[in-house]
Amino acid sequence: MDEVDRRLLTLAQEGIPISSTPYKDLGREIGISGGEVVERLNTLKEEGYIRRLGGIFSSKRLGYVSTLVATRVEEESFYEVADVINRYDGVTHNYRRNHDFNLWFTLIAPSKDDLEDKLEEIESIEGIEKMRNLPAQNLFKLGVKLKV
Amino acid sequence: MLSELDKDIVRLMQEDIPLVERPYRLIAQKVGISEEELLERLENYHIEGMLRRVGPVLYHRQAGYKANGMTAWRVPEDGMEGFADLLVGYSQITHLYQRPTYPDWPYNIFAMIHGKEEGEVESIAQTIFQSCEIDDYTILYSTEELKKCSMRYFMN
Numbered sequence: 001m002d003e004v005d006r007r008l009l010t011l012a013q014e015g016i017p018i019s020s021t022p023y024k025d026l027g028r029e030i031g032i033s034g035g036e037v038v039e040r041l042n043t044l045k046e047e048g049y050i051r052r053l054g055g056i057f058s059s060k061r062l063g064y065v066s067t068l069v070a071t072r073v074e075e076e077s078f079y080e081v082a083d084v085i086n087r088y089d090g091v092t093h094n095y096r097r098n099h100d101f102n103l104w105f106t107l108i109a110p111s112k113d114d115l116e117d118k119l120e121e122i123e124s125i126e127g128i129e130k131m132r133n134l135p136a137q138n139l140f141k142l143g144v145k146l147k148v
Numbered sequence: 149m150l151s152e153l154d155k156d157i158v159r160l161m162q163e164d165i166p167l168v169e170r171p172y173r174l175i176a177q178k179v180g181i182s183e184e185e186l187l188e189r190l191e192n193y194h195i196e197g198m199l200r201r202v203g204p205v206l207y208h209r210q211a212g213y214k215a216n217g218m219t220a221w222r223v224p225e226d227g228m229e230g231f232a233d234l235l236v237g238y239s240q241i242t243h244l245y246q247r248p249t250y251p252d253w254p255y256n257i258f259a260m261i262h263g264k265e266e267g268e269v270e271s272i273a274q275t276i277f278q279s280c281e282i283d284d285y286t287i288l289y290s291t292e293e294l295k296k297c298s299m300r301y302f303m304n
Contacts, residue, residue: 015201018190020170020183022202038167041204050204052298055161055190061198062150062158062301070253086295089303095290097218101253104218104288108299132253138246140232 001049004032008040009049059108065115066108067135069122070101077127078103084125088118101132153179155302157189162300165202205298215289216262217269220255222284228257234280235259240272255286 007030017025023041024034032040044050059066073081078096085091085105094105107122109115123131150158156179165171176186193199223231228246235244235257243260263269269287277283 009204009206012203013206014203016203018172018187018194018202020172020187022171023167023169034169038169042167044204048207051207051296052164052205053167053203054163054165054205055158055202056200056205057158057162057299057301058198058200059299059301061196064299064301068247068258082294089300091295092297092299094293094295096292096294097288098291099286099288103294104290105295130252132250134247134253134258136245136247138232139244140246141236141241141244 001044001047004030005040005044005049008032008037009044012041064108064110065112065135066106067115067119067133068104068106069119069131069133071103071105071131072101072129073103074127074129081125081127085122088122090115090118101130153181154189154193157186157193158301159303161190161199161202162298214264215266215269216260217266217273218288218290219259219261219269219273220286220288221257221259221282222249222254223257223282227280227282231257231280231282235276238272238276240268254284261287 008026011029012026016022019025021034023037027034027037041050041053045053082094082103085103086094088107090108091105092108094103096102097104107115107118109118119131119133122128157175160175160178166174168174170183172186172190173183176183179186190199190202194201221231232244235241238261240262241259242262243258245258246256247258249256261269261272263272266289273285273287277285
């Protein structure tokens with residue numbers, strides 16, 4: 001990744017223009033052609049810097065509900081439990097963390113009822129010792145744009 | 149309410165968009181509208197806040213952010229706003245939420261701090277603590293990624 005890639009990624013994270021020729025318009029800002037933008041983005045994807053290049057939606061505005069869940073999973077069945085949780089399409093992030101609550105995941109569902117049903121199912125998985133539902137009550141900041 | 153056409157557009161836009169000169173012309177063809185109409189709809193979704201942006205989702209670790217610390221703080225109700233205002237100013241903090249508490253989880257403010265290494269996350273947390281005297285906090289690092297993906301909407 002060179003300096004141009006860095007500038008390209010930082011800029012692209014702010015948003016690629018919604019226009020007929022978005023890559024050309026993006027490239028103009030850093031002085032490279034649309035063709036070069038396409039080429040560089042392709043390479044950055046292949047090299048594993050970019051996970052996906054597309055629309056990033058607000059689940060709430062699409063009518064979905066989401067939450068963060070903290071669980072304590074017994075060590076002996078940790079990965080089996082993680083696998084069962086991961087099978088839910090609405091589980092988008094799942095991490096082991098260095099805490100008494102050792103498994104944390106996010107869950108998105110099309111409705112509040114659906115979300116609660118899934119949480120109830122998950123809570124009954126054998127190996128989960130306790131679970132705490134931590135839905136956001138207030139959003140102060142969400143800006144996943146990092147300097148690259 | 150979203151129309152079936154809106155949902156079709158979301159379904160295509162939540163995948164990878166084509167890396168070609170005119171990507172929206174291709175997407176418009178797939179949903180059966182003109183490029184112009186698609187651009188107009190996308191612009192509206194963006195204004196309404198439904199489409200946050202079109203752009204890359206990065207693997208933060210590859211991009212050099214190796215230590216992502218989820219910090220959780222125990223902040224008194226009346227100090228919440230001032231605390232949030234202070235944290236919003238940090239460019240290394242990408243997510244900042246208030247969440248409910250429990251007897252075994254007393255922390256109500258969550259701030260995701262991205263650093264090149266754990267020391268950097270800790271020093272940011274300490275700077276925050278020194279500037280507001282909220283000393284009851286914990287830092288949770290992800291020691292293993294078990295799943296990470298983008299949500300795919302309207303799939304059934």
